[in-house]
Amino acid sequence: MTEQHVLLAGSERPVKHDARRVRDAGAKDSVSVTVSLRGAGLDENPEQRRADADKTKAVLERFGLRSSDESKIPQGSLGMTGTVEAMNKAFQTDLGIYHSDRQGDFRGREGELKIPADLQGIVTGVFGLDQRRMARRASFTGHGAFGSLSPADLEQRYNFPGGDGGGQHVAIAEFGGGYLDADTEAFTAKHHLPQAQVDVVELGYTPPRSWQEIQQMPRQDQQAVMEVLPEVMMDVQIVAGLVPAAQISVYFTNWDQKGWIDLLDQALADKPVALSISYGLPEDDPDWADVAIAEIEKRLSAAAQLGITVCVSSGDDGSGDQMSDGRCHVNYPAASPSTLAVGGTMINGGDEEAWWVAPGDRAGRGGATGGGVSVLFDRPDWQHNVRVQTLNPGAKAGRVVPDVAALAGPPYYDLILHGRPRPNGGTSASAPLWAALITRINAQLPAAKRQRFLTPLLYQNGASAAMLDIGVGHDNASFPQPGVGYAVQKGYDACTGLGVPDGTALLAALQ
Known part of the structure; x- marks a missing residue:
């Protein structure tokens, strides 16, 4: 079965101006991400939030990801882990290892992400694929x-x-x-x-x-x-x-x-x-x-x-x-x-x-x-x-x-x-x-x-x-x-x- 994917709005990351890609990320390396759900912030509808988290978890498990942290579901976040290979498939990206003088080696990506079509309107962000410094x-x-x-x-x-x-x-x-x-x-x-x-x-x-x-x-x-x-x-x-x-x-x-x-x-x-x-x-x-x-x-x-x-x-x-x-x-x-x-x-x-x-x-x-x-x-x-x-x-x-x-x-x-x-x-x-x-x-x-x-x-x-x-x-x-x-x-x-x-x-x- 071929999964359909849709663009995740606002997810584009540019080529980092002071870094270069040196190799692909290891296919079996582990990655942890925080998936943001619609309405993140105040938990105004706990039943809907729980249903969104359960559906997100079930869909991403089809790609080999697994739940790693459900403690922040009330705030609208779900922790998921998986291999680089699984993340690439789940979010239609190409994770690589980049190098900059400032940060050294780090995992990164370029361009937009896609999410499984079943999660359209539910998942509003995926964070942790790209580890470039943002503070x-x-x-x-x-x-x-x-x-x-x-x-x-x-x-x-x-x-x-x-x-x-x-x-x-x-x-x-x-x-x-x-x-x-x-x-x-x-x-x-x-x-x-x-x-x-x-x-x-x-x-x-x-x-x-x-x-x-x-x-x-x-x-x-x-x-x-x-x-x-x-x-x-x-x-x-x-x-x-x-x-x-x-x-x-x-x-x-x-x-x-x-x-x-x-x-x-x-x-x-x-x-x-x-x-x-x-x-x-x-x-x-x-x-x-x-x-x-x-x-x-x-x-x-x-x-x-x-x-x-x-x-x-x-x-x-x-x-x-x-x-x-x-x-x-x-x-x-x-x-x-x-x-x-x-x-x-x-x-x-x-x-x-x-x-x-x-x-x-x-x-x-x-x-x-x-x-x-x-x-x-x-x-x-x-x-x-x-x-x-x-x-x-x-x-x-x-x-x-x-x-x-x-x-x-x-x-x-x-x-x-x-x-x-x-x-x-x-x-x-x-x-x-x-x-x-x-x-x-x-x-x-x-x-x-x-x-x-x-x-x-x-x-x-x-x-x-x-x-x-x-x-x-x-x-x-x-x-x-x-x-x-x-x-x-x-x-x-x-x-x-x-x-x-x-x-x-x-x-x-x-x-």
Whole structure:
């Protein structure tokens, strides 16, 4: 019997510009995919969702695939595994091994996918066939800064309300890397804080948990872990320092599109008050499949409906976001209207201003807050008073990034890595700070006002008055491209958004 197949809309992947195909993927090699079902996100019709999953499983089993994870069916995802040969037949593709200097060898594909005709209208996405990296940590790394800020300094600067986050759940997204329990313990001990409750959640990736374990890894794997490790430890220590009594879940996933789907499915299942994401790519990066953006958006929208505020860094490379086409770009998923996009500031002579230190000058610890106008997402109703115009000729008046800001540049955050002081920063730091603030505020709100998606509320008069405007600083131009940036100005701007928080005033406004 010959199976009929139909195109899976939006599934096209381009030839990766910095990679080449070196050989076919091994026919008997194992592949795990996440299959997205119609209506993914909120489980509004459990019986239909279960029926869709059962039919999908039965059809794909005809090709030799088998169910590997049914735990996320309520979120609209079904895990399936099979050989490369079976995946090629089931989805009418040609999996190969590609090589790039940046990523090394990885499994990939080109062109569109097809799905069995029996699944038309039921299966809306297939993720995990192509393992190209679709997340980039903020590229800034601080070092050797004098006077970096402790948790107590941050609480004072942003007037955090009292409390320790007890009874609250906050989550952190990590792509690869490792987690050193000993460093978090040393950090909390240094600052006289209780030991944090950190729960490592493995979503297809198992992080090393000690320096000894990292040293025993093959050199290439060790380098990959070490590249991301400072990011992970910064995220966790910032949250642990500000809400030490909260339950902290750290989601470890892979760098590909499947990783994004898997971590958001986990967040929908767990329902934390806030999810901090210090990773992203330009929203218009050609490596995104249209269906990936669409399926991520379904899950981000569902998170907002569940009252999860997803705090996302706006990027550390200014208006260009590491693209070199001469246009301005914004980071995704910070560009999503279902997130809280977080920009960066720095402290200059005691005053706080927009973060800009010659982006691209890594030796000089350069970097600049990301921000700008989306080319993918319309401007949401709650930004109707925002007057920022796009710097891209002919582009629409889209969603503006960021919404808010916090410290990203000098003097950085007081952190520990490998048992030693390691100041760090970037908007990768301002995002977990906001996640921690939201967690602490939520603990003190009346029951009826808890667990709300806060971004639209921050634009209302009462809450916006609790923000401290950042009206000075350099624009966020990236060099050499595009060479122009969004201006810092009084009131809302596309560098620091509404400004930095007065936490106690914000709690009062949200009550």
